[in-house]
Amino acid sequence: xxxxxxxxxxxxxxxxxxxxxxxxxxxxxxxxxxxxxxxxxxxxxxxxxxxxxxxxxxxxxxxxxxxxxxxxxxxxxxxxxxxxxxxxxxxxxxxxxxxxxxxxxxxxxxxxxxxxxxxxxxxxxxxxxxxxxxxxxxxxxxxxxxxxxxxxxxxxxxxxxxxxxxxxxxxxxxxxxxxxxxxxxxxxxxxxxxxxxxxxxxxxxxxxxxxxxxxxxxxxxxxxxxxxxxxxxxxxxxxxxxxxxxxxxxxxxxxxxxxxxxxxxxxxxxxxxxxxxxxxxxxxxxxxxxxxxxxxxxxxxxxxxxxxxxxxxxxxxxxxxxxxxxxxxxxxxx
Amino acid sequence: xxxxxxxxxxxxxxxxxxxxxxxxxxxxxxxxxxxxxxxxxxxxxxxxxxxxxxxxxxxxxxxxxxxxxxxxxxxxxxxxxxxxxxxxxxxxxxxxxxxxxxxxxxxxxxxxxxxxxxxxxxxxxxxxxxxxxxxxxxxxxxxxxxxxxxxxxxxxxxxxxxxxxxxxxxxxxxxxxxxxxxxxxxxxxxxxxxxxxxxxxxxxxxxxxxxxxxxxxxxxxxxxxxxxxxxxxxxxxxxxxxxxxxxxxxxxxxxxxxxxxxxxxxxxxxxxxxxxxxxxxxxxxxxxxxxxxxxxxxxxxxxxxxxxxxxxxxxxxxxxxxxxxxxxxxxxxx
Numbered sequence: 134x135x136x137x138x139x140x141x142x143x144x145x146x147x148x149x150x151x152x153x154x155x156x157x158x159x160x161x162x163x164x165x166x167x168x169x170x171x172x173x174x175x176x177x178x179x180x181x182x183x184x185x186x187x188x189x190x191x192x193x194x195x196x197x198x199x200x201x202x203x204x205x206x207x208x209x210x211x212x213x214x215x216x217x218x219x220x221x222x223x224x225x226x227x228x229x230x231x232x233x234x235x236x237x238x239x240x241x242x243x244x245x246x247x248x249x250x251x252x253x254x255x256x257x258x259x260x261x262x263x264x265x266x267x268x269x270x271x272x273x274x275x276x277x278x279x280x281x282x283x284x285x286x287x288x289x290x291x292x293x294x295x296x297x298x299x300x301x302x303x304x305x306x307x308x309x310x311x312x313x314x315x316x317x318x319x320x321x322x323x324x325x326x327x328x329x330x331x332x333x334x335x336x337x338x339x340x341x342x343x344x345x346x347x348x349x350x351x352x353x354x355x356x357x358x359x360x361x362x363x364x365x366x367x368x369x370x371x372x373x374x375x376x377x378x379x380x381x382x383x384x385x386x387x388x389x390x391x392x393x394x395x396x397x398x399x400x401x402x403x404x405x406x407x408x409x410x411x412x413x414x415x416x417x418x419x420x421x422x423x424x425x426x427x428x429x430x431x432x433x434x435x436x437x438x439x440x441x442x443x444x445x446x447x448x449x450x451x452x453x454x455x456x457x458x459x460x461x462x463x464x465x466x467x
Numbered sequence: 468x469x470x471x472x473x474x475x476x477x478x479x480x481x482x483x484x485x486x487x488x489x490x491x492x493x494x495x496x497x498x499x500x501x502x503x504x505x506x507x508x509x510x511x512x513x514x515x516x517x518x519x520x521x522x523x524x525x526x527x528x529x530x531x532x533x534x535x536x537x538x539x540x541x542x543x544x545x546x547x548x549x550x551x552x553x554x555x556x557x558x559x560x561x562x563x564x565x566x567x568x569x570x571x572x573x574x575x576x577x578x579x580x581x582x583x584x585x586x587x588x589x590x591x592x593x594x595x596x597x598x599x600x601x602x603x604x605x606x607x608x609x610x611x612x613x614x615x616x617x618x619x620x621x622x623x624x625x626x627x628x629x630x631x632x633x634x635x636x637x638x639x640x641x642x643x644x645x646x647x648x649x650x651x652x653x654x655x656x657x658x659x660x661x662x663x664x665x666x667x668x669x670x671x672x673x674x675x676x677x678x679x680x681x682x683x684x685x686x687x688x689x690x691x692x693x694x695x696x697x698x699x700x701x702x703x704x705x706x707x708x709x710x711x712x713x714x715x716x717x718x719x720x721x722x723x724x725x726x727x728x729x730x731x732x733x734x735x736x737x738x739x740x741x742x743x744x745x746x747x748x749x750x751x752x753x754x755x756x757x758x759x760x761x762x763x764x765x766x767x768x769x770x771x772x773x774x775x776x777x778x779x780x781x782x783x784x785x786x787x788x789x790x791x792x793x794x795x796x797x798x799x800x801x
Binding site: 175242254407454 | 478480486490572574575635650651655656727745747748749752788791
């Protein structure tokens with residue numbers, strides 16, 4: 134037990150709770166270079182797959198055909214905060230493809246960004262589908278339907294040409310045959326992809342260094358990675374780790390969280406990537422695990438470590454704001 | 468791994484996440500009669516200790532001196548929803564002891580009850596300390612300060628007579644010497660008590676059948692258990708498990724949740740009790756674990772099982788409300 138890779142939640146003299154963590158780190162060829170726990174654990178990539186799912190959209194010509202901006206390309210990959218600029222960008226993508234938010238099939242939820250959500254509640258406003266953190270991804274799916282001359286109806290069904298293209302891209306970039314990828318249904322209604330952690334990491338290594346792919350797909354990868362580097366606010370938002378990671382590293386590292394404690398990250402400099410799964414799905418353990426792994430791998434330097442410190446060992450506070458404990462990563466990459 | 472007691476989160480064909488669970492079941496003498504995982508695991512009881520912490524308050528004469536109602540005695544034990552009736556009851560306790568909510572030292576937070584919180588946000592109202600889920604416990608502590616002729620100032624400090632009385636009651640009822648109980652600080656600022664799960668369960672067995680205690684303390688236990696049985700809405704609130712458990716079993720079972728995945732429960736009929744800890748602290752795994760244990764112990768019958776079914780294997784839904792998975796208890800009490 135004490136040797137299991139974990140993130141401990143300390144309170145006073147006790148470890149009150151603990152989260153098991155699994156990590157795979159692979160090089161550009163997909164070879165394991167470090168790990169913790171079970172690096173072959175199969176889990177749904179959830180929203181960590183979004184940058185990969187943006188590839189067929191861009192590859193099919195969405196940028197040229199609809200004139201998408203860099204911010205909007207980043208938003209295709211986002212679990213965004215639902216801040217006004219995110220909502221506006223999603224609405225603009227839909228307008229460019231000749232659709233309205235009525236075409237989105239993601240359910241509405243209040244913005245992740247609490248000040249934005251609270252402002253809406255005070256104003257008596259109900260959230261729309263545009264506020265859903267996945268609205269950029271869904272807008273991208275609708276764009277792809279247009280580009281494939283497919284009906285926008287049913288774009289969430291696994292058999293729809295859009296979803297078949299998503300699965301094919303995930304298979305290509307992860308190196309797992311499409312018929313070996315278990316599918317589930319995401320919070321936003323679309324298929325999610327089950328991958329071993331090392332294969333999810335490999336998909337991100339490919340995104341960062343796509344040379345092995347067909348030229349069109351490789352170009353799409355470069356366009357997407359570049360958009361995330363230039364517009365990190367649009368893949369998450371204010372105070373979010375995914376955004377801060379890109380900002381702190383000047384875009385050398387790009388990463389994406391997914392629900393249920395998933396993270397995938399690529400290092401442009403190393404041509405390598407990692408994937409993390411918190412076994413119980415807890416978000417509070419996720420970023421401490423990612424930052425600790427980056428420190429051990431020496432993928433971030435002292436200044437970057439300082440910039441990401443609030444995510445590394447965050448304090449546990451009581452309702453009055455006093456510090457009563459801490460989140461403490463407790464593992465060693467092997 | 469597959470044999471470890473756990474609560475699985477299924478999505479489509481995969482177990483997406485899983486939560487390890489530890490359970491101790493003891494008889495009225497504190498002897499272990501069943502367990503899962505590590506029944507001696509030490510964890511903070513958190514709010515599961517509240518019914519025990521109410522004992523010195525009632526024992527000191529709070530009911531007689533201040534004329535507390537049954538609802539208010541239940542509220543002393545509550546992690547309440549912050550619904551209007553909870554807030555009013557907390558305010559009335561304070562008024563009966565000649566204090567205002569200014570005397571409370573728990574930080575403010577919006578009500579747990581989302582419709583109440585949303586209503587306040589729409590009206591532009593800020594939460595007060597009375598809305599804190601622990602305001603009943605804190606009001607009880609202030610009542611005890613009065614009864615002990617101690618200053619209400621500093622009632623949260625471990626050395627204050629109120630907290631010394633709390634620790635002494637926890638020690639007496641759990642059978643763990645006070646100097647062997649590690650202390651931390653709760654979300655609401657007061658000390659929390661570290662206990663092995665079997666000892667936390669024993670404290671609840673004692674609450675339900677207090678015959679071994681001094682007469683005054685035993686009477687306080689009976690008063691408290693009776694108040695929870697008669698007024699279960701006041702220990703939690705609308706749609707909350709703690710309330711439903713009492714309602715579904717006609718008060719034969721009384722239990723209390725605590726933060727970080729803790730639950731303690733006493734069966735009046737069996738003269739026995741159990742305590743549960745979800746290792747990672749997740750609330751979503753807690754009630755499924757408790758209900759599964761009650762089924763295996765045959766402490767609830769078919770009708771009660773039906774009444775508690777929404778807490779046993781709750782579906783996982785997406786933002787549109789469609790069912791995309793389930794929470795599935797996967798353990799066997801030994």
